Amino acid sequence: MKSLEELKAIRDRMQGQLGIRNESNDKTRIVVGMATCGIASGARPVLTTLSDAVLSKGLKNVSVVQTGCIGLCQYEPIVEVFEPGKEKVTYVKMTPEKALDIIDQHIIRGQIVSEYTITAIQG
Amino acid sequence: MMTELSLNILDVAGNSVRAKASLIEISVIIDRQKDTLTIQISDNGCGMDDEQLKRASDPFFTTRTVRNxxxxxxxxxxxxxxTGGSFEIDSEPGKGTIVTAVFGLSHIDRMPLGDMTETIYVLITANPDIDFIYTYKLDEACFSLDTRELRNILGDVPLNTGEVASFLKDYLQENQSYVSGSYIV
Structure with a gap:
């Protein structure tokens, strides 16, 4: 079973890595709506899928955070992507599968997945 | 409607985040003798005045401006x-809020507890500036995690990065299963 001793070893390994404490403005932020509406529509697995993918793909300058309700409850789960110097992209009615597409296509390759955006849904 | 209690916990703990708490304590206490499952979420956030407190469990009251x-x-x-249980909120402005929900453990309408590991993991990793104390107790067996203790070990290595986050998930999962044994909540 995992013990806190193991955490010490991890710390020693990670302290040697540069850049992990880099909280600068050149970071991409993926924001997941986690109010009652988001959670009830399935935001939790979306958020864990996103943060697991960011870790497993080793995306250094990306952080996944949560926010409250932005007043578009009927479109939850909502994921917003803030890239430095670019306009915010709002993805709606997310699922863990769609979340992986966003990581692969938008975050890694820089191609917005337009069919999942709020503009595509609202017309 | 939530489908599992761990989602309710994630949701209600979100109130503590919005109340600018720096420390949030979450406990799940199962007592098979008394046949109860007790969930308590307490924070040191901004708290509520009497008027807000009175209306806090009224669905048509919210402090949000984005919806009604x-x-x-x-x-x-x-x-x-x-489930024949009870629900109580205590709050004091400037001090914080305590939400306590008691469920009838074996009541047919009690929702499953669900994935507490996911809930705690999401709360800790998505709110890197807040400390959490999580306690899970099944009769006499108990597991507790305090992020302040983890931070003491980690120094300036953040909790939500790489290996630390994976460690956290496994640590929560393993300890929770160890305490639960074969019992499914």
Whole structure:
């Protein structure tokens, strides 16, 4: 079973890595709506899928955070992507599968997945 | 409507985040003798005055400006009271808030506890500036995690990065299963 001793070893390994404490403005932020509406529509697995993918793909300058309700409850789960110097992209009615597409296509390759955006849904 | 109690917990703990808490304590205490499952979420956030407190479990009251309803606490209250349990909120402005929900453990309408590991993991990693104390107790067996203790070990290595986050998930999962044994909540 995992013990806190193991955490010490991890710390020693990670302290040697540069850049992990880099909280600068050149970071991409993926924001997941986690109010009652988001959670009830399935935001939790979306958020864990996103943060697991960011870790497993080793995306250094990306952080996944949560926010409250932005007043578009009927479109939850909502994921917003803030890239430095670019306009915010709002993805709606997310699922863990769609979340992986966003990581692969938008975050890694820089191609917005337009069919999942709020503009595509609202017309 | 939530499908598992761990989602209610995630939701109600979100209130503590919005209340600018720096420390949030979450406990799940199962007592098979008394046949109860007790969930308590307490924070050191901004708290509520008497007027807000009175209306906090009213679905048509919210402090938000983006919509007119607030269903987080009402959902939890309904889920608890529907199992012959109870629901209580204590709060003091400037001090914090304590939400306590007691469920009838074996009541047919009690929702499953669900994935507490996911809930705690999401709360800790998505709110890197807040400390959490999580306690899970099944009769006499108990597991507790305090992020302040983890931070003491980690120094300036953040909790939500790489290996630390994976460690956290496994640590939560393993300890929770160890305490639960073969019992499914």
């Amino acid at each position: 309803v607030g269903l987080g606490l009402p959902f939890m209250k309904q889920a608890a009271e529907g």
